Amino acid sequence: MRISRTLMVATIVLAVAPIMAQEPYDEEPINYSDKSVDNPIARVQEQLDKGDLSLDYDDEHGFLKSVLKALEISPESQVLVYSKSSFQLQQISPRRPRALYFNDDSYVGWVQRGDVLEIMTTDPIRGEVFYTLEQQPEEKPKFVRDQGQCTVCHASSRTQRVPGGLVRSMFVMSSGMPHYGSGTFNTDQTSPLSERWGGWYVTGTHGDMRHMGNVYSTDRYKPEQLDREAGANVTDLSELFAVEKYVTPHSDIVALMVLxxxxxxxxxxxxxxxxxxxxxxxxxxxxxxxxxxxxxxxxxxxxxxxxxxxxxxxxxxxxxxxxxxxxxxxxxxxxxxxxxxxxxxxxxxxxxxxxxxxxxxxxxxxxxxxxxxxxxxxxxxxxxxxxxxxxxxxxxxxxxxxxxxxxxxxxxxxxxxxxxxxxxxxxxx
Incomplete structure (x- = not known):
């Protein structure tokens, strides 16, 4: 009995150790890829399927406004990122930044001329779950669960190796393409403002402090040399891109800090x-x-x-x-x-x-x-x-x-x- 139990334990340890090394959020007991029913998007989809809710589509923003309303996300949370750092990167540039909206548990990304809305929402056990919603008029729209592409970036050391979100600050060219060779910053409350918001628009005042937002690198050989003064204390973005295309004209500095x-x-x-x-x-x-x-x-x-x-x-x-x-x-x-x-x-x-x-x-x-x-x-x-x-x-x-x-x-x-x-x-x- 003692020998068989020892062999059994050794087998279990050998089986568990490789899994643990692989960050097994897709294994027992998390089962990340299983259907997630306890999250805001799952509840909205259930209402859509039952006919208790409908989403309105408009030619300018698609389903955006209606989805924000269904998720109880305020348009005032809008922040704008112009670095080409999401999967719809071909549609993103300083002239057409990607808009993000959020509340405590859901995040919606909208891109001008984009094919889909990008949604990240919180499952209280699994972590962040990713969906897309096709930007085409449909009587019964369907949120589509991501099959693993998003977690390539959104389940790494930058997110504590769990499915999660992050804010990245980069040195970017005038096209919005990041200078990856110059490094990037994963920013949070511990980051000095001097490392924050490269590739983001920032509206608000902050005195003598300086950040990386609202500007891009003009020297391909010295991309770290930004004109931070030009991007400081900006309260109006209308000279930088067509703000009227967006739900609000803001990319609020306080919203960015809270995010x-x-x-x-x-x-x-x-x-x-x-x-x-x-x-x-x-x-x-x-x-x-x-x-x-x-x-x-x-x-x-x-x-x-x-x-x-x-x-x-x-x-x-x-x-x-x-x-x-x-x-x-x-x-x-x-x-x-x-x-x-x-x-x-x-x-x-x-x-x-x-x-x-x-x-x-x-x-x-x-x-x-x-x-x-x-x-x-x-x-x-x-x-x-x-x-x-x-x-x-x-x-x-x-x-x-x-x-x-x-x-x-x-x-x-x-x-x-x-x-x-x-x-x-x-x-x-």
């Missing part, structure tokens, strides 16, 4: 979802093979959960956020609309309150703590995150990594979470 935070925060939450589920599945297999109790939790699983939870907490509490040295102001209504959606405590405070003077958020803790992905994390992952949050906010962590949080910040964040998400706060006790 950068949100995409990487969602990636860390997806990583936490995958790690906790995969490690539990591994324990289940090994417990059965070794005839251990079914609820036995290995030290490896504990380490994996703690590691993923730490990454979530660090990004959630804005560790290493690049400081703002001047005030930021957008040009659209995005700032007002974003803040209005906040869940407020009895003092009127919300984790969606923006600072925009020295940092992004007034209370540096991510609003995605209220997301479906967070709420559907396995119990052990939620409990580990809650415990770490309590330790940090109570001042018990002496590592120095969270010194950017003042005592007033810690108290405010603790009070907001305790009042607006009490079920999580109790897990940390």
């Amino acid at each position: 950068e935070h949100q995409l990487q925060m969602q990636n860390y939450l997806t990583l936490a979802s995958h790690e906790s589920r995969r490690s539990a599945h591994h324990d289940q297999v090994m417990n059965e093979a070794l005839e251990r109790p079914a609820d036995y939790v290995s030290e490896t699983t504990e380490r994996r959960v703690q590691s993923a939870a730490e990454k979530v907490v660090r990004h959630m509490l804005m560790v290493d956020e690049a400081p703002l040295t001047d005030a930021i102001a957008g040009t659209s209504r995005f700032t007002e609309e974003f803040q209005a959606k906040g869940i407020k405590d009895s003092k009127g405070r919300s984790l969606r309150d923006l600072d925009l003077k020295t940092r992004l958020f007034k209370y540096p803790c991510s609003y995605l703590i209220y997301s479906k992905t967070f709420d559907q994390l396995p119990f052990n992952m939620q409990a580990t995150i809650a415990q770490r949050l309590r330790e940090v906010l109570a001042g018990e962590d002496t590592s120095g990594d969270f010194d950017h949080l003042s005592s007033a910040d810690r108290q405010a964040i603790s009070e907001i979470i305790a009042e607006t998400k009490p079920e999580l706060w109790k897990l940390g006790q």
Whole structure:
């Protein structure tokens, strides 16, 4: 019996190890390629199939406006990218930028004269799921699930090796083609403004700070030499391209900053979802093979959960956020609309309150703590995150990594979470 069990365990370990090395989000228990029914696009498609919803088509934007309405995405979230960095790149240029729109869980890409709308939406267990919608008049439009092409770029080290989103900043030519040889930046809240938004339009004011947006490289041999002054504090894009072709004339700087935070925060939450589920599945297999109790939790699983939870907490509490040295102001209504959606405590405070003077958020803790992905994390992952949050906010962590949080910040964040998400706060006790 002992010999056969040893052989059985060895076989399992050999089978599991190669899979783990391949980032197996398409294996048990994630099963990424299986039909995703718990995401906004799946729910919209179900309504379309039942006849409870219809999408209107117009010659200028196709299904765009109707899809935004169905997904409850505000046009004020519009940001514009002119680098040729998506699969409809032939239609994209500084004269015809690609438009992106987003809310907390869905993202829609629209290209002038494009064949399809590009959609990325969040499955709370699997991560980001990708669809296209053909830009042709149809009585019953059909969202088509991507079969793996999107995850070539959208499931890499840039997305924590889970299906996710990213914002890339590049040095681009006047055609919109990136100078890949000059390197690119994967940007988020930790990126200095000097590395952000190459190949993007940016509307808004930011004082003496400079970014890479609104301009392109004019010297093919020295593409890093950008005229950053020409792209600074731009509030009107009408001289650069035909803004009337778009739903709004904006590519709001605040929307861009929120988008950068949100995409990487969602990636860390997806990583936490995958790690906790995969490690539990591994324990289940090994417990059965070794005839251990079914609820036995290995030290490896504990380490994996703690590691993923730490990454979530660090990004959630804005560790290493690049400081703002001047005030930021957008040009659209995005700032007002974003803040209005906040869940407020009895003092009127919300984790969606923006600072925009020295940092992004007034209370540096991510609003995605209220997301479906967070709420559907396995119990052990939620409990580990809650415990770490309590330790940090109570001042018990002496590592120095969270010194950017003042005592007033810690108290405010603790009070907001305790009042607006009490079920999580109790897990940390």
